[in-house]
Amino acid sequence: MRxxxxxxxxxRERIVDVAAKLFREKGYDGIGVADLMKGAGxxxxxxxxxxxxxxxLLAEACAKAIAYSVEHWRRRIDRNPGDxxxxxxxxxxxxMHRDNAGAGCVIASLGPDVARAGKPVQHALTGGVxxxxxxxAQALPGExxxxxxxxxxxxxxxxxxxxxxRAVDDPELSKELLAATVAQLEQA
Amino acid sequence: MRxxxxxxxxxRERIVDVAAKLFREKGYDGIGVADLMKGAGxxxxxxxxxxxxxxxLLAEACAKAIAYSVEHWRRRIDRNPGDxxxxxxxxxxxxMHRDNAGAGCVIASLGPDVARAGKPVQHALTGGVxxxxxxxAQALPGExxxxxxxxxxxxxxxxxxxxxxRAVDDPELSKELLAATVAQLEQA
DNA sequence: ATTATCTATAGATCTATAGATAATGC
DNA sequence: ATTATCTATAGATCTATAGATAATGC
Numbered sequence: 312m313r314x315x316x317x318x319x320x321x322x323r324e325r326i327v328d329v330a331a332k333l334f335r336e337k338g339y340d341g342i343g344v345a346d347l348m349k350g351a352g353x354x355x356x357x358x359x360x361x362x363x364x365x366x367x368l369l370a371e372a373c374a375k376a377i378a379y380s381v382e383h384w385r386r387r388i389d390r391n392p393g394d395x396x397x398x399x400x401x402x403x404x405x406x407m408h409r410d411n412a413g414a415g416c417v418i419a420s421l422g423p424d425v426a427r428a429g430k431p432v433q434h435a436l437t438g439g440v441x442x443x444x445x446x447x448a449q450a451l452p453g454e455x456x457x458x459x460x461x462x463x464x465x466x467x468x469x470x471x472x473x474x475x476x477r478a479v480d481d482p483e484l485s486k487e488l489l490a491a492t493v494a495q496l497e498q499a
Numbered sequence: 500m501r502x503x504x505x506x507x508x509x510x511r512e513r514i515v516d517v518a519a520k521l522f523r524e525k526g527y528d529g530i531g532v533a534d535l536m537k538g539a540g541x542x543x544x545x546x547x548x549x550x551x552x553x554x555x556l557l558a559e560a561c562a563k564a565i566a567y568s569v570e571h572w573r574r575r576i577d578r579n580p581g582d583x584x585x586x587x588x589x590x591x592x593x594x595m596h597r598d599n600a601g602a603g604c605v606i607a608s609l610g611p612d613v614a615r616a617g618k619p620v621q622h623a624l625t626g627g628v629x630x631x632x633x634x635x636a637q638a639l640p641g642e643x644x645x646x647x648x649x650x651x652x653x654x655x656x657x658x659x660x661x662x663x664x665r666a667v668d669d670p671e672l673s674k675e676l677l678a679a680t681v682a683q684l685e686q687a
Numbered sequence: 688a689t690t691a692t693c694t695a696t697a698g699a700t701c702t703a704t705a706g707a708t709a710a711t712g713c
Numbered sequence: 714a715t716t717a718t719c720t721a722t723a724g725a726t727c728t729a730t731a732g733a734t735a736a737t738g739c
Binding site: 336340437440480481495 | 609610628652657680
């Protein structure tokens with residue numbers, strides 16, 4: 312039954328990865344500890360050897376998801392430094408992202424859950440948000456103050472556009488919401 | 500125990516109102532049928548005489564919340580037809596709205612829950628979203644196509660800005676997110 | 688000897704239903 | 714007679730813990 316220290320650390324990482332995916336797919340209250348552990352190939356009794364509580368795991372899962380997102384943004388911006396906003400918007404506001412919440416932006420899928428969670432969870436997200444805003448503001452041309460305002464408003468438009476596109480019932484409207492937000496950000 | 504038909508209809512409305520508030524505050528899975536009924540001054544056994552299921556109530560609560568929001572937007576736009584976007588943005592992206600999710604925008608607080616819910620729930624929201632977009636697009640100057648794109652991107656920025664401002668841990672950053680998004684929409 | 692994981696369970700909660708009760712509406 | 718609400722409960726699920734097991738690490 313017992314595994315090596317190394318294997319235990321890998322197991323722990325796998326629990327966080329599974330949680331990061333399933334929380335984003337089903338919401339924090341939409342998946343239980345037992346199913347998370349099953350997803351990682353373990354039984355649920357072992358959970359509390361790795362984490363203090365389910366909310367503790369949420370904080371770690373959010374931290375990992377947003378860190379991954381920061382790296383993704385960095386690569387996108389480096390790939391197309393002349394049009395960072397268009398590059399990010401086209402990828403963020405894609406049908407693929409809309410239909411893959413489990414691997415997508417943690418704010419668009421768990422933002423309200425995080426808002427209702429404890430401070431440690433919110434703190435885990437905030438660092439990544441700041442990093443992404445700083446990164447985007449630096450990549451935008453013009454006065455620093457104006458660039459930062461544009462970075463914030465553009466980030467907000469991407470998140471809101473994705474939340475809307477996922478929530479509506481009408482497939483044509485959903486596509487229009489994505490396309491219109493991209494178009495507006497491309498010309499901004 | 501039994502009440503009049505009229506009183507029963509009022510009770511039903513009160514259940515929907517309580518649900519619209521508590522779902523937005525605590526999330527769909529964050530509040531149970533028993534507590535919703537208690538909030539309406541009833542016992543939980545009576546719930547299923549009024550609704551087929553908890554998700555059925557979610558659909559009604561979303562419909563009522565978004566309908567109220569549509570009316571709110573109409574009044575705001577009528578009050579300041581020369582600057583509909585600034586008028587809406589300053590109210591939507593206020594600290595008061597941020598700190599009062601239970602009475603606020605249903606998309607910013609329940610968007611991801613709705614995305615994970617069944618079609619009837621999503622359908623209940625979609626009508627209101629269309630109404631708000633049409634209303635805002637009509638109120639904006641310029642070519643109709645461009646006005647609609649701006650309406651969509653502005654709506655998205657408001658929702659995303661509020662979700663972000665609620666999710667972060669840092670009060671200064673939260674304020675900046677609201678203010679920067681407002682400023683950007685005012686000059687747009 | 689230590690410890691990562693397991694089985695089993697406590698205790699609380701959840702949605703939904705069954706059947707009793709008592710007031711309305713005919 | 715009908716029905717809105719009540720009490721009580723079924724059956725499933727939830728988070729968290731206790732204690733056993735068996736392999737690691739000294």
